[in-house]
Amino acid sequence: MKELALHILDIAQNSIRAEATLIEITIKEDITKDIFSIEIKDNGIGMDEETLKRVEDPFFTTRNTRKIGLGVSLLKTAALQCEGSFNILSKKRMGTILTVVFKHSHIDRAPLGSIEDTIVTLLMMEKEVDYIYNHHYNNNSFSFNTKEVKAILQGLPITDIKVIDWIKRHVADEIKDIVNS
Amino acid sequence: MLTVEQLKNELLLEVAAGQNNMSNIIKGVYIGDLLSWVMAHIKKEDVWITIQTNMNVIAVAALGEASCIIVAENAEIEEATLLKADEEGIPLLVSPLSAYEIAVKINKYLQI
Numbered sequence: 001m002k003e004l005a006l007h008i009l010d011i012a013q014n015s016i017r018a019e020a021t022l023i024e025i026t027i028k029e030d031i032t033k034d035i036f037s038i039e040i041k042d043n044g045i046g047m048d049e050e051t052l053k054r055v056e057d058p059f060f061t062t063r064n065t066r067k068i069g070l071g072v073s074l075l076k077t078a079a080l081q082c083e084g085s086f087n088i089l090s091k092k093r094m095g096t097i098l099t100v101v102f103k104h105s106h107i108d109r110a111p112l113g114s115i116e117d118t119i120v121t122l123l124m125m126e127k128e129v130d131y132i133y134n135h136h137y138n139n140n141s142f143s144f145n146t147k148e149v150k151a152i153l154q155g156l157p158i159t160d161i162k163v164i165d166w167i168k169r170h171v172a173d174e175i176k177d178i179v180n181s
Numbered sequence: 182m183l184t185v186e187q188l189k190n191e192l193l194l195e196v197a198a199g200q201n202n203m204s205n206i207i208k209g210v211y212i213g214d215l216l217s218w219v220m221a222h223i224k225k226e227d228v229w230i231t232i233q234t235n236m237n238v239i240a241v242a243a244l245g246e247a248s249c250i251i252v253a254e255n256a257e258i259e260e261a262t263l264l265k266a267d268e269e270g271i272p273l274l275v276s277p278l279s280a281y282e283i284a285v286k287i288n289k290y291l292q293i
Contacts, residue, residue, distance in 0.1 A: 108215060
């Protein structure tokens, strides 16, 4: 995939299918340590050890519609190509944490891309699910929580077009701020 | 001698950036999307066909002294990449065709 945001979308969709009600996405960019890491954590149904072992196999999928599921293995390949690492922790009924690390300066590391589109797409798919997005850039950080937005909206759906537009602009601006300041 | 300008006209390519260096000479073609691999294998004055469009593409083309980059299948190009292409003087062209189709067409105009 050409953007890491698309990988994140794909992985978070697995979390939705796993009946998660809260999905937390954390990006850490540390230029001195030359690290770009992504963590996706959910409180979904989790996986037993047997499933966990097979999740990186592209010919494994929980879907019935087709028998090939490439999402997880593509992300792992992308990370390993960039001298990074990949890890999944999961517990039945507890949830799943996927962590992927890239060498920040590696030539093959895709750009983050439009993470605001990923967040908004996820919201449109499943507005009952709450999302937390954290982004650290060196010592700066920014956090976005749909629970807080919903509390302010007082009944207006978070998928209202004006709200969606605001979320997109807000997230994109905040990321620009922490990267440039 | 085939130039980027001639190729643009023959293949009806859209020029997205780097229009000041359209007189670059074309000697060959290289296709690839894994930048580290391309960096190791592209030859001087190759046309490079790729679907990658992030800024690193311009760095790879500059290091490899590619004559130009053709972005296949109308892949969307980031603003930062366009600016960098202008800065480095790398013609950045766009085509709706696939990498294979572009390469086949270039072959007609390229006497190797």
